[in-house]
Amino acid sequence: MASSTIDPGAPADEISAEQRVPDKNRIALRRTLLGRFIRSLVVAFWVMFIAFSLLRFSPGDPIRLALGTDATEEAVAEMKQRYGLDQSFFVQFYDYFTGFFSGDLGTSFFSQREVTEVIAMHLPVTLMIILLSMGAAILISIPIALSVALSRRASITYFFRTSTSISLAIPGFFLALLGLLLFGTVVTWVPAAGYEGNFPSNLKYLWLPALVNCFSLVPILSRVLHSSLMDTLDEEFVETGVIRGVGKLKFYWSYMLRPSLAPTVVLVSYMVGIMIGGTVVMEMIFSLPGIGRELIEAVSTRDYAIVQGIVMIFGFIVVFTSFIGDLLGYLLDRRVTLS
Amino acid sequence: MTSDVKLLDLSNVAIGIERRKRETLVLVREANFDVNYGEMVGIVGESGSGKTMVCRAIIGTLERRGASVIGGEVLFEGLDLRTINEAKWKTLRGKVIGYVPQSALAGPNPVLTIEKQLAEALSQVEGTGSMKNRSKELLDLVKIRRVDTVMKQYPYQLSGGMRQRVMIACALASKPKLLIADEPTTGLDVTVQSQIMELLREIRRDLGTAIILISHDLALVDEVCDKIVVMHAGATVEIGPTASMAKPRHPYTIALNSSRIDVAKPGGELLTIKGNPPSVGQWNPGCRFAERCDYKEQDCLVGDHPALSGKKGEHQSACLHTDKIGKI
Numbered sequence: 304m305a306s307s308t309i310d311p312g313a314p315a316d317e318i319s320a321e322q323r324v325p326d327k328n329r330i331a332l333r334r335t336l337l338g339r340f341i342r343s344l345v346v347a348f349w350v351m352f353i354a355f356s357l358l359r360f361s362p363g364d365p366i367r368l369a370l371g372t373d374a375t376e377e378a379v380a381e382m383k384q385r386y387g388l389d390q391s392f393f394v395q396f397y398d399y400f401t402g403f404f405s406g407d408l409g410t411s412f413f414s415q416r417e418v419t420e421v422i423a424m425h426l427p428v429t430l431m432i433i434l435l436s437m438g439a440a441i442l443i444s445i446p447i448a449l450s451v452a453l454s455r456r457a458s459i460t461y462f463f464r465t466s467t468s469i470s471l472a473i474p475g476f477f478l479a480l481l482g483l484l485l486f487g488t489v490v491t492w493v494p495a496a497g498y499e500g501n502f503p504s505n506l507k508y509l510w511l512p513a514l515v516n517c518f519s520l521v522p523i524l525s526r527v528l529h530s531s532l533m534d535t536l537d538e539e540f541v542e543t544g545v546i547r548g549v550g551k552l553k554f555y556w557s558y559m560l561r562p563s564l565a566p567t568v569v570l571v572s573y574m575v576g577i578m579i580g581g582t583v584v585m586e587m588i589f590s591l592p593g594i595g596r597e598l599i600e601a602v603s604t605r606d607y608a609i610v611q612g613i614v615m616i617f618g619f620i621v622v623f624t625s626f627i628g629d630l631l632g633y634l635l636d637r638r639v640t641l642s
Numbered sequence: 643m644t645s646d647v648k649l650l651d652l653s654n655v656a657i658g659i660e661r662r663k664r665e666t667l668v669l670v671r672e673a674n675f676d677v678n679y680g681e682m683v684g685i686v687g688e689s690g691s692g693k694t695m696v697c698r699a700i701i702g703t704l705e706r707r708g709a710s711v712i713g714g715e716v717l718f719e720g721l722d723l724r725t726i727n728e729a730k731w732k733t734l735r736g737k738v739i740g741y742v743p744q745s746a747l748a749g750p751n752p753v754l755t756i757e758k759q760l761a762e763a764l765s766q767v768e769g770t771g772s773m774k775n776r777s778k779e780l781l782d783l784v785k786i787r788r789v790d791t792v793m794k795q796y797p798y799q800l801s802g803g804m805r806q807r808v809m810i811a812c813a814l815a816s817k818p819k820l821l822i823a824d825e826p827t828t829g830l831d832v833t834v835q836s837q838i839m840e841l842l843r844e845i846r847r848d849l850g851t852a853i854i855l856i857s858h859d860l861a862l863v864d865e866v867c868d869k870i871v872v873m874h875a876g877a878t879v880e881i882g883p884t885a886s887m888a889k890p891r892h893p894y895t896i897a898l899n900s901s902r903i904d905v906a907k908p909g910g911e912l913l914t915i916k917g918n919p920p921s922v923g924q925w926n927p928g929c930r931f932a933e934r935c936d937y938k939e940q941d942c943l944v945g946d947h948p949a950l951s952g953k954k955g956e957h958q959s960a961c962l963h964t965d966k967i968g969k970i
Contacts (some may be wrong), residue, residue, distance in 0.1 A: 539748040546736040
């Protein structure tokens with residue numbers, strides 16, 4: 304090729320206008336990431352503020368709820384002062400905000416437990432369910448979407464659409480009860496209640512709730528991925544991959560999945576937020592000591608410290624995962640913009 | 643290479659795509675043309691005339707779209723491409739036969755850097771020297787400057803013209819005997835278009851690569867090709883050396899010619915071809931151009947599509963009334 308007689312000095316088109324040096328790219332990426340990070344911090348602050356103000360502007364007095372109806376005015380005033388509830392809203396928020404940075408999220412009005420302790424104890428259970436559900440859903444969705452997209456058969460696509468719709472239409476709590484009935488009593492593959500916290504042994508309590516979650520996650524993920532894959536299949540560069548004769552695995556990854564995955568990855572990261580809410584139901588049905596159950600109990604008793612702590616953590620998780628999701632989407636496919 | 647074996651020879655090629663209920667939709671029925679070693683052949687026709695399908699038949703990518711060659715012969719150096727298996731295809735596709743895809747903007751893989759894509763193309767063939775140097779040589783060959791920068795870039799960071807140069811570079815990695823360029827300049831502006839054309843012309847001159855140039859632009863093909871093939875509704879309707887094609891012998895070519903913007907009189911009306919090309923699956927018996935033809939007679943509407951008249955290798959036309967043409 305080097306001995307070619309084509310003159311390399313002849314003009315190539317539009318070089319200067321369109322080219323960006325990779326180093327500049329990296330700097331731009333760093334700047335974008337920093338910007339996104341700062342934005343996430345701002346969002347996190349608002350999450351904190353809203354979590355803090357939600358209950359304070361909702362009816363019901365936590366002190367009277369905690370002390371009971373026959374508490375004396377003195378006792379109420381004394382407790383109010385102890386928890387700083389006699390001060391103005393903004394002073395309370397300032398105290399909370401500064402406390403946050405020294406790892407103090409307050410204590411429960413009822414159980415006197417530290418909020419951080421409650422979160423540390425119950426959050427792992429919830430996160431574990433979410434991780435299991437998400438991980439399984441992704442592992443199931445990718446091969447399904449890929450094989451349906453590659454099959455090119457109308458009947459298979461039809462079956463795929465119908466079955467995912469049906470699966471989506473079944474309510475999670477119903478499936479959960481059904482599953483519990485089947486695997487908890489007919490065959491005893493799952494303990495009907497109870498929980499133990501250590502990692503491998505807790506799986507026997509968690510696999511069923513995760514599986515039930517998959518029934519609503521897999522249809523959504525596989526359908527989004529399937530439609531991205533169909534778009535990708537129509538693209539010219541897939542033809543190029545076939546013609547270049549790249550290996551099968553490389554073809555599936557570089558020519559099909561990687562150009563199609565970005566929307567699904569971003570969706571997964573947003574779904575985590577929805578899942579946190581959805582897991583509450585699973586925790587109730589399977590009586591798992593997750594954080595969602597703690598939240599519901601705390602709301603009903605106006606336990607300010609617990610509610611705001613948990614809501615804030617939920618918010619932080621959502622902010623964090625969507626940041627990671629956007630970043631992953633970008634790393635997979637540079638056409639995705641991070642602005 | 644005996645002189646009577648053509649590099650590529652298509653005779654009466656038919657291509658169909660399988661639809662639901664096992665019915666086959668015929669997309670191409672009478673594709674006829676041949677390519678000599680080192681020859682530059684232009685295929686022109688409106689959208690839907692089957693140009694791209696014919697390309698895919700030559701490069702062996704019909705199957706993944708559910709289509710296949712259902713009739714005729716596709717001979718590549720005397721080898722019938724209909725009879726070979728996938729393993730044999732792998733030794734031809736992207737190696738002996740190169741391909742530059744239709745759309746410059748969507749041709750390169752968007753998630754891989756240019757360097758990786760060139761390496762993919764190069765890893766299919768043997769060569770000496772490091773992958774990096776071989777890649778650079780390829781980019782030099784298609785006259786991309788600042789090679790080191792471009793290698794690290796993703797396709798979206800390049801202009802359309804640059805992307806198409808990269809695609810040509812990939813296709814040239816294996817020094818193919820035949821390069822198929824499917825509308826390589828669609829979506830590029832005019833100056834870039836002529837640069838790409840010039841590049842193709844030089845590749846053919848310097849490397850001796852035969853090129854099939856697919857286009858809907860007769861003027862473009864006219865300028866660079868040795869031979870022109872005109873397709874309409876899945877059939878070759880006229881074929882001949884470029885010089886001789888200046889006097890077309892098929893009404894469709896005449897119509898195409900007179901709708902060229904560069905031959906229109908200044909201030910005069912721009913001519914179009916009346917009607918639309920017949921939709922696939924709704925082909926009438928007889929000549930499929932008859933409905934749009936000024937020369938049509940009763941016998942045009944019955945029987946099979948007219949076969950190409952005259953001797954192979956010369957100017958041929960698939961019209962029953964060639965003698966009348968030019969007399970109206």
